[in-house]
Amino acid sequence: MTLHAELHRHLGGSVVPRVLWRYFHRSDAELAQRFPEYPGFEEFYTKPRKSLDEYLELHTLVEGCQTLKTLPYFVYRLIRGAYIFENLAYLEIRYTPYLRTDAELSESERIDQMAEIVAMVGRASRLPEYPIVTSQILCMHSRLPNAVNRAIVDLAAQMPSYVCAVDLAGGDAQYADRLDEFVELYAYARSLGLKTTGHLYETPQGCYPELIPYLMRIGHGIQIPLRYPELLGQLAARHQCLEVCPTTYLKTGTLLDLQELQVVFDRCFDAGVDIAICTDNAGLHNVRLPFEYESLLTHDIIDFKQLQACQDAAFRHAFAWPHSDRPACLLSELLKSEVNTVALEAV
Template identity: 80%
Template structure:
């Protein structure tokens, strides 16, 4: 039964190790030769890295094989796993479309091909046997030129049937020299009526308060409650939501112990700042969303009440969820409508008592 919303998942990091390894075995002789056995590939692909930049290098391995021809293959398996194993009712996939085009083309030609990529992802995400509400977030990138990033914003505005927001990715430590440029692009996106999120305050080097007024959600944002809790009141007033991805911070070396997140959750709850719990790169981590929930509970970082609040916040802040309520409440309404009141059913008295006791 699909119940959950995933607001922060990268297309490049969403492919689980087994699916990616099988693809290499069938289609990429070089990588198949490098990793002839699955166990060694899984160990390489999912092991922690020392820094965020080192971690992000893994995306290039997947971006190179996620082409217009192969994207439907990967997305079908992604949607199937999300529905069957994660109970997802809603999924936002984020990626940089420019990086799914051939590097043999000119920059102008690659920009022109981005619309085709968005269409392919949009169509491939609609899998009838696994009904999940899906949408795309297009990522500007800290290492792409202004012209490409502006074209990504324009494309998001043109493809609203598939795209719900824009993002900025590529490692938040790399924004400083181009901060005015990114502020301009976010202001432009807001002027077009686009929703916005951004990788920000993930690392101690990626803290830019100048960008906060332009963001409706913050990708990660954990350094705000950890290092700058005075900003939480401003976030609460603006209604911003943090997209917290617990396993990521252990894989990138940003945190040494998952229990350090207790401060993040406690301070956000106290200040009235919403948190959506996410996976970020479920494939790179070999971790699914319910496991993120379980981990937080196991380590006493949050309780069940706080977990429910985060799950509800995810639907409340979902850019393309088409209903006013999360699916659990919608299902409750359906069950209440479908189940007759036993007092109105003409049953022998003893049988009625038995059914009432069974229900309670």
């Protein structure tokens, strides 16, 4: 059995449609009335959108449900599904903690409550019955004030037992007017010793080379090999990894055909740039990580050797994976040790 690492999964988009619909019917009368039958909700929730901005609006549907009280419900089901159905050994969960705080509080009170949110997600994701190594990536947000985003960076630095990195989310087309601000926030994060990733070069409108030097990984980044392949050498020299989420680009209208990703993989492999294959929003897509692998293989976008290279890259670039090797190597050493023990006992 192959064990996998997932580096790009949003907490808001991780809830599979059936679980979310059941939650509505148990706990939210207004949304239950809006979606009385499951098939209609699944079709609404998982259908492709016309743009990334329209797609991101779906996150607000879930964010309002994920509170201090309900987060254990959602996180438990995320971890259970990841372990049983996806064979995950490692999972980074990313989200904006401010958007899970009580909206009736003042801004300063909500900032203070973020630590409780992070601790709750951390405790809820560490389950003895589902032994997955987990960590959190806290997302700054392109539509939040600078003071809130800076507080998110500070919180990430203050809670290393739960948090492994910071991110910038909220739609990459929104960065332009505040680019200097986001550059300063990333520089500040790096000065605190934090690891970094960011939603960048996902769409043609989200291409900001000013941010690249501050990122250890790039969330999506597909427009670099597609439109700016001259940048690939710099990424390879910095050992930066792209977090490529195939189904997302069809759901957001960024790509019209999955086959367009062949150029992304070919140019990155040729340039020596690592790719980790991810799901992004497994619930919104109603897919799991092994499906993303299978889809790329069956469309002849990558071969099995390249798939294994991407799987290796995911563990190599994982921010909080505690071992020097991926699980397959660890299991091989364990089995070798057992074989040697049996051989010695037989002598």
